[in-house]
Amino acid sequence: EADIYQTPRYLVIGTGKKITLECSQTMGHDKMYWYQQDPGMELHLIHYSYGVNSTEKGDLSSESTVSRIRTEHFPLTLESARPSHTSQYLCASSEYGTFTYEQYFGPGTRLTVT
Amino acid sequence: AQTVTQSQPEMSVQEAETVTLSCTYDTSENNYYLFWYKQPPSRQMILVIRQEAYKQQNATENRFSVNFQKAAKSFSLKISDSQLGDTAMYFCAFVLYGKLTFGQGTILTVHP
Numbered sequence: 001e002a003d004i005y006q007t008p009r010y011l012v013i014g015t016g017k018k019i020t021l022e023c024s025q026t027m028g029h030d031k032m033y034w035y036q037q038d039p040g041m042e043l044h045l046i047h048y049s050y051g052v053n054s055t056e057k058g059d060l061s062s063e064s065t066v067s068r069i070r071t072e073h074f075p076l077t078l079e080s081a082r083p084s085h086t087s088q089y090l091c092a093s094s095e096y097g098t099f100t101y102e103q104y105f106g107p108g109t110r111l112t113v114t
Numbered sequence: 115a116q117t118v119t120q121s122q123p124e125m126s127v128q129e130a131e132t133v134t135l136s137c138t139y140d141t142s143e144n145n146y147y148l149f150w151y152k153q154p155p156s157r158q159m160i161l162v163i164r165q166e167a168y169k170q171q172n173a174t175e176n177r178f179s180v181n182f183q184k185a186a187k188s189f190s191l192k193i194s195d196s197q198l199g200d201t202a203m204y205f206c207a208f209v210l211y212g213k214l215t216f217g218q219g220t221i222l223t224v225h226p
Contacts, residue, residue, distance in 0.1 A: 031212065042205065042216045090159070094212065101147055101209045105159040 023091030120217035137206030147209035
């Protein structure tokens with residue numbers, strides 16, 4: 001399996017709480033991504049980064065924010081969690097400049113907001 | 115914008131048999147990649163096979179092969195000699211300049 005890690009794997013939290021989902025990779029990849037996936041559904045890109053201090057919004061609008069202070073770390077933050085944020089969040093990374101464009105995925109964080 | 119369609123929400127197959135998962139896409143681009151990803155239950159998503167659009171030869175990885183029809187914008191995945199470990203959700207993905215657009219996914223169940 002790829003060297004990309006996400007914590008926590010499962011999180012149940014009450015409405016209004018601030019949460020941070022962690023994502024780290026040890027492959028030295030420049031590009032990192034956050035996807036949102038409802039159960040049994042497709043993945044939607046919500047954030048991506050081309051490198052340190054670079055962050056962009058993806059195709060699906062999200063109330064979450066991201067930061068990229070270190071190459072290996074790409075955390076996602078929700079300032080005030082709501083039940084509509086209940087979903088699975090997948091982090092991925094890829095090597096910049098390769099032609100294969102393969103993205104390596106983490107195990108995901110399954111978030112439930114009550 | 116690119117779109118990817120997987121018209122089979124669920125498929126099932128007996129162990130050791132062959133199954134084909136369908137995928138169609140829409141794009142006006144000429145050079146791109148196509149991927150099939152596998153997402154086993156509660157496990158990480160992994161790349162199964164990739165196809166470069168400029169290559170006419172269909173990609174093959176062990177028991178997995180694709181039927182790439184560029185003119186028809188079709189990219190199906192064939193799994194031969196299905197194994198219980200092939201049970202997973204399979205996603206077709208269109209890749210352009212590093213950005214992936216995923217299909218809706220097909221849940222494949224392999225029965226003993």
